[in-house]
Amino acid sequence: MLQQLEGSQALAKAIALCRPQVVCAYPITPQTHIVEGIGELVRNGTLKNCEFLNVESEMAAISVAIGSEAAGVRSYTATSSQGLLYMMEAVYNASGLELPIVMTLGNRTIGSPINIWNDHSDAMSVRDAGWLMLFAENNQEAVDLHIQAFKIAESIKCPVMVCVDGFVLTHAYEQVNIPEQNEVDEFLPKYNPHISMDKKHSYAIGAMVSPNDFMEVRYLAHKRQLDALDVISNVREEFLSKFNRNSGGLIRGYNIDGADTVIVAMGSVLGTIKDAVDNLNASGNEKFGVLSIISYRPFPQNEIKKALNQAKRVIVVEKAFALGKGGILSQEIELVLKGLNIDVISIIAGIGGRIITKQMLMECFENPKDKFQFLGLNRATIEKEYQSPCISKVGKE
Amino acid sequence: MSSLTMGNRFGRNTTVQSENNRPNSLTSGHRACQGCGEALAARCSLDAAYIETKGNIAVVNATGCLEVFSCAYPENSWNIPWVHSLFGNAAAVASGVAAAFKSQKKDIRVIAQGGDGGTTDIGMACLSGMFERNDDVLYICYDNEAYMNTGVQRSSATLTFARTATTLPNGQYMGNDIRTGKNVPEIAMAHGIPYVASASIGDIHDLEKKVKKAIHIKGAKYIQIHSPCPLGWGYPTENTIQLAKLAIKCGLYPLFEAENGVVVNSTAIDNIISVESYLKGQKRFAHLFGKNAQVNSWKVIQELANNHIRKYKLGEVVYE
Incomplete structure (x- = not known):
């Protein structure tokens, strides 16, 4: 009901x-x-x-x-x-x-x-x-x-x-x-x-x-x-x-056939991602698709590879990262796509509840500047922190 | 095997251990050290509970010597349903087992067991939670007064001045000179649970009687059993029972029962002995008596025993 x-x-x-x-x-x-x-x-x-x-x-x-x-x-x-x-x-x-x-x-x-x-x-x-x-x-x-x-x-x-x-x-x-x-x-x-x-x-x-x-x-x-x-x-x-409901399973594709760029993510952010992708597909030339990963463990490597192997570029939007290394999900995706000549870009987003808007995602998907980036990172705060006498001067940006 | 001598058959006060139908809940062939007090205490307790419930018991074990020596895969010494999860969570796992039986309306009595480390230290939070909810679990602590499984380190049950691997005596340090240990039976009593008792393998009749009583009581129960350890305490393996008896007789291990937070019964000592005669048989206290020992330092321990004698009404204090 x-x-x-x-x-x-x-x-x-x-x-x-x-x-x-x-x-x-x-x-x-x-x-x-x-x-x-x-x-x-x-x-x-x-x-x-x-x-x-x-x-x-x-x-x-x-x-x-x-x-x-x-x-x-x-x-x-x-x-x-x-x-x-x-x-x-x-x-x-x-x-x-x-x-x-x-x-x-x-x-x-x-x-x-x-x-x-x-x-x-x-x-x-x-x-x-x-x-x-x-x-x-x-x-x-x-x-x-x-x-x-x-x-x-x-x-x-x-x-x-x-x-x-x-x-x-x-x-x-x-x-x-x-x-x-x-x-x-x-x-x-x-x-x-x-x-x-x-x-x-x-x-x-x-x-x-x-x-x-x-x-x-x-x-x-x-x-x-x-x-x-x-x-x-x-x-x-x-x-x-x-x-009569298509829930669960290992992965789920959205507009994935023939997509140039596929966005990969897990959880609730997929809703915003699909909205962003719909807007981009309606206006631009590049075709975007979305891959939801439902089963993270076990990790469905073969299914993911099959879903992504036609893409030119894969953008992983991930809500966690390994300090001192980088994205976690994106590393696993990269290993799955090894040797296929597909660019894998990692976007760290929503850390500690930071807002993720459709606009932010659209800008990022259209023009991802770096291979590894933080969505909406406030550079001014970081610069200010580096000016603080309390922290080590080593490793300034 | 049980003994069938005349005295045992016709005696009015036989133990489960002396009966033909002893269930051997913890059966022979396990890997405990010779003279292990804990193995004996566990067998006596569980056999008594088994007989009393016609085998309807389920046991949860904390990590520790008892678990390690009894279940090295693919062997297993338990003739009862038995589960081991972790070091600090036995009381909570037992709460879960009890809840499962309750939801299935099965009348199976639940026992959790562990050593003093798994009970008085790392298991304390889960133990207190189980007590506070008055979950239908009998928790038995086999108290050998240190972490024996990991190589004899101090626990919060270690007796004053005892030598352990982490409280080495060396001139200015007197062994476990940190504190006198945690009185967990009294902590259990403070939760107002229906039944708390202390027992010892130095008095098997008393031990069995308490387990048989506790296993029928609905709600949370706690029994702490003094279980000497030849390896950790440093004494000849044949002296385990003897030392347990001496600990009772000097007042250091008072035997008592408490109901709903109040002591209702304690075992009077016939001829109270000095703690010196108990301590001298153990290498963990050798530094109190050697050439370089501070004179009469052991009398601090005598005072602990005297406090017990007064508090639990075990008799008249003899050795001031």
């Missing part, structure tokens, strides 16, 4: 439709409204047979989910930014233990300086932690990805992180189609866990593994991620036929 909802409230409803039996809540901006919403649905009886725990930290939130998944029930939590870093040790642990937890990451930057606004620095800090990472472009897709995430996670025994841009999506009111309970029940059947902790299914989970076997364990985890490429695609197909 179409409803006008705040992103977080839409997600709370969608997650409740998936019938998790343990949900743990710890507040951190901007994901807080999601767990608040689920808590309300538990207390008013909408979400039944669900234990909702108010825990004392993010470390406890993910650890409770580890325990409840080990005991064989569908479990959910959400976090952002510093919270993700605080649970980092257990983030790796959850994937190592093959526990299909679903977690929303309300994307927010990482301090210091402290800043609560959106970018993808938090997600990039766990890109090698063994979780599947799916990025939502809008609130409808965020809703749909969560329903798909439980199915994907449980079928391959791997946790899934659904990345939803903080504020831009979590706090935005949009029209969202929330599926009916019976439809979700048909799509996502009752959880049939591969492990549990009653005496009939007694396992020792979490063994110590020596150098004799550790590399094999890691190889298998890598292989599982590669296998997930097919699973994610299949679940998208199944979702499409059931709900």
Whole structure:
């Protein structure tokens, strides 16, 4: 049913439709409204047979989910930014233990300086932690990805992180189609866990593994991620036929056939990018297309290569970068396109919630001055800082 | 194997360990050191809980000696459902297991266990959260008073003046001269949880009795079990039980029970001994008694024992 909802409230409803039996809540901006919403649905009886725990930290939130998944029930939590870093040790642990937890990451930057606004620095800090990472472009897709995430996670025994841009999506009111309970029940059947902790299914989970076997364990985890490429695609197909919505999957092209320049990005900025590209295509000679990356982990290299190999130029708009190196997503794209003689340009945008306008993007796409640039960087501030006696004079611009 | 001597069969007060049907929750063949107090404490506790619940227990283990020596892949010494996640999160993982059982309406009792490092230091936040929510978990801390798994470093449970790898005694330094350690049973009591107890492998009957009682109580429970470590403390492996008994008899390890934040029962000591006789059997305190030792420095530890004797009403103070 179409409803006008705040992103977080839409997600709370969608997650409740998936019938998790343990949900743990710890507040951190901007994901807080999601767990608040689920808590309300538990207390008013909408979400039944669900234990909702108010825990004392993010470390406890993910650890409770580890325990409840080990005991064989569908479990959910959400976090952002510093919270993700605080649970980092257990983030790796959850994937190592093959526990299909679903977690929303309300994307927010990482301090210091402290800043609560959106970018993808938090997600990039766990890109090698063994979780599947799916990025939502809008609130409808965020809703749909969560329903798909439980199915994907449980079928391959791997946790899934659904990345939803903080504020831009979590706090935005949009029209969202929330599926009916019976439809979700048909799509996502009752959880049939591969492990549990009653005496009939007694396992020792979490063994110590020596150098004799550790590399094999890691190889298998890598292989599982590669296998997930097919699973994610299949679940998208199944979702499409059931709900008649094209949400999820690995990548999604927009005006990509015959495009001279293809813009690559993840998350909510894709909406603004598509608007910018529409304007450019309507007026100019150069043809622009857009490639959305939905599945960042596993990284769909072959699909990306196939989508981009006809382009002359690729511009990656990325909301995080590696200090001392440069773009992260753009590096991965560059490796995929190695040897194809396609220019890859990296635009670092929206860091710490910096505004990204259609106009800024259009100027940049039409005339990208450098191979690596920061969108809307205020040179005056930087120059002023270099004049300050407090900072080192070494390395002046 | 259990013993079937006349005394055990007909005695009125036999332990689970002496019974034929001992479940061996932690079975033989694991890699603990000879004389390991923690392995014994874990087996005694879990076997008692197993018998009491007809095997309906699930155990969460913190990282540490107990985990390392029991589950080196592909071997495994646990005859019970068992999960190990991390060093500092056992209490929270156990909360999750308990929540899962509650949501499934399964009557399986949940135990979390760890050493003193995983409990009183790195696990403290998750432990306190579990207590505060009164989650239906029995947390057992096997207290050997230092980080033994990583090579005997000081923890917040290390006894005053003890030599550890990070509190080496050398003339001006008296071993662990930092502080007297954290009283976690009392911290647990301050949360007002239904049941808190201290126990020791020096008194198996008492230990089993407390576990059997705790496992049925709904809500958060905490038992801290004194578990001597031959490697970390420096004593011959056959002396583990003897040292645990001496720690009880000198008053340093008071055995008590508390309900809803109030001490309801403590074990009186028949013939109180001096802490000197307990400390002298351990290399970690050798610097208090050698040629170059400061005269009577160990009496600071005697004062700790005397405080326990008075506070928990263990008897009359004999050694001032």
